[in-house]
Amino acid sequence: MPIANNHKIKVLIADDSALVRRLLSEILSADPSFEIIAHASNGEEAIKYAKVFKPDIISMDMIMPVMDGLEATKEIMQNLPIPIVIVSSIYKDQDKILAIKELEAGAVAVIPKPEGPSHPDFAETSIKYRNLLKIMSEVKVIKRKPKARIQEGKCTPQNxxxxxxxxxxxxxxxxxxxxxxxxxxxxxxxxxxxxxxxxxxxxxxxxxxxxxxxxxxxxxxxxxxxxxxxxxxxxxxxxxxxxxxxxxxxxxxxxxxxxxxxxxxxxxxxxxxxxxxxxxxxxxxxxxxxxxxxxxxxxxxxxxxxxxxxxxxxxxxxxxxxxxxxxxxxxxxxxxxxxxxxxxxxxxxxxxxxx
Incomplete structure (x- = not known):
């Protein structure tokens, strides 16, 4: 259960790798502003825990079993809008295109996963990750309706x-x-x-x-x-x-x-x-x-x-x-x-x- 603390940013971390979930948790825990309220190993769990714990922000992986990050993002933004930051390993051009589709679905930002502690860029990427989640947790997002055919109406001439x-x-x-x-x-x-x-x-x-x-x-x-x-x-x-x-x-x-x-x-x-x-x-x-x-x-x-x-x-x-x-x-x-x-x-x- 989440700890009641109105001053902390409540974070749900969704990633199919237990190692990555632990790494992201440790990075966020280094800043007392954050509180990790739940871990999800796939998109379905992310939706479930978002409804139960109502996080301030979700750190979402793209490629996960059962349900991927894209489908989970669509579902959450259509029914229970919460700021979602896509945090994923980027190895192929197809991964980058998928990340852009996440933005189309309503995610507020995409960022590569922070490097591990042994990497020379660990400190820099960790700070970037924390700062992005802190900023985006304040975003007031709106429900995203499923795509429908756009009706072309009249547009008045310029003023x-x-x-x-x-x-x-x-x-x-x-x-x-x-x-x-x-x-x-x-x-x-x-x-x-x-x-x-x-x-x-x-x-x-x-x-x-x-x-x-x-x-x-x-x-x-x-x-x-x-x-x-x-x-x-x-x-x-x-x-x-x-x-x-x-x-x-x-x-x-x-x-x-x-x-x-x-x-x-x-x-x-x-x-x-x-x-x-x-x-x-x-x-x-x-x-x-x-x-x-x-x-x-x-x-x-x-x-x-x-x-x-x-x-x-x-x-x-x-x-x-x-x-x-x-x-x-x-x-x-x-x-x-x-x-x-x-x-x-x-x-x-x-x-x-x-x-």
């Missing part, structure tokens, strides 16, 4: 008084937790070919950037790729910011990447959405449609305000469709958004403006 938009030559999107699924929906419903370049800064573990790009590429008709230093933006191409480097757009519509860094960046993120949006606000705002999607914290909110003030047409994801309304909510509070729309409506708005 002309909101911005000084002349023409759309760039779409800029920032997202964090909950963003992958929203971005997938947007890209799937954009006209093909897209007549402008689309650049995306998504907070995601650097191990998964390439797989995230590949997953999106296979999910939509447009070409999706990881951005490279000095690339000239090309209409019809979707660019994903690489991990560990800030991404900026120059006045010549080329990619500028910062130096690779492991240190916490602007607003605690590398790449930072604020840095990304800020670069566009300097010279390209009045030809950019800017979008801030689901995510925890406030990265991107100030940048979106700069863009709006400089003439950009700015959109945020509508609250009821967000996994986490932190970033869009902060932007709304600042008055940075011209409109609040669902992902499908965002796609329709883009299509209407770049005909």
């Amino acid at each position: 002309k008084r909101c911005c000084n938009l002349e023409k759309i030559s760039l779409v800029a999107i920032g997202a964090s937790a909950g963003g992958p699924e929203a971005i997938r929906i947007i890209l799937q419903h954009l006209q093909h070919p897209v007549k402008v370049p689309v650049v995306i800064v998504q907070h995601i573990d650097p191990h998964f950037t390439e797989s995230y790009s590949s997953w999106l590429d296979s999910s939509c008709s447009s070409r999706v790729k990881v951005a490279q230093e000095g690339e000239i933006l090309t209409p019809g191409t979707i660019y994903i910011a690489p991990g560990k480097r800030h991404l900026e757009i120059t006045s010549y519509k080329s990619i500028k990447l910062g130096e690779e860094s492991k240190e916490a960046g602007w607003n605690g993120h590398i790449p930072s959405i604020d840095v990304f949006f800020g670069s566009i606000s300097k010279s390209l705002a009045n030809e950019t449609l800017s979008v801030l999607l689901s995510g925890m914290g406030k990265d991107g909110a100030n940048g979106l305000l700069k863009l709006k003030s400089s003439g950009s047409y700015t959109l945020i994801q509508e609250k009821s469709t967000c996994l986490i309304y932190g970033m869009p909510g902060e932007a709304e509070n600042l008055g940075a958004a011209c409109k609040s729309l669902s992902p499908i409506e965002i796609a329709m708005e883009i299509n209407n403006l770049i005909k």
Whole structure:
């Protein structure tokens, strides 16, 4: 039975390896903020213990017997939404793609399993694991409904008084937790070919950037790729910011990447959405449609305000469709958004403006 302590973060660890469960427990137990309330060896047990013990957060493996982490995540997010962090060994590209599908199912983050005590990166990966669970335990997640056919409704024209938009030559999107699924929906419903370049800064573990790009590429008709230093933006191409480097757009519509860094960046993120949006606000705002999607914290909110003030047409994801309304909510509070729309409506708005 769990120990009653309102000050501790209650954690359910789901992994089919007893050795890994013990390792993760020891890593978390080194911080008195955590309380391990239950261990599960498969997805079915994870669902059962989630209902019984009501943890603040679940550390979930991907590949387990009886029921895997993906099915368990879907079940939990549809019926008893709890923040789920996917913690799994990543050996193959297929594993990374599966991890991205976990985000689509409602997991708030994915991270490679921490290294064992004999590994030189043990301390670093342990701290990263603890910090991620601590942050994500505060996320207020919502129920995820089973996928249904998306009905295309009417989308009103843009608010002309909101911005000084002349023409759309760039779409800029920032997202964090909950963003992958929203971005997938947007890209799937954009006209093909897209007549402008689309650049995306998504907070995601650097191990998964390439797989995230590949997953999106296979999910939509447009070409999706990881951005490279000095690339000239090309209409019809979707660019994903690489991990560990800030991404900026120059006045010549080329990619500028910062130096690779492991240190916490602007607003605690590398790449930072604020840095990304800020670069566009300097010279390209009045030809950019800017979008801030689901995510925890406030990265991107100030940048979106700069863009709006400089003439950009700015959109945020509508609250009821967000996994986490932190970033869009902060932007709304600042008055940075011209409109609040669902992902499908965002796609329709883009299509209407770049005909």
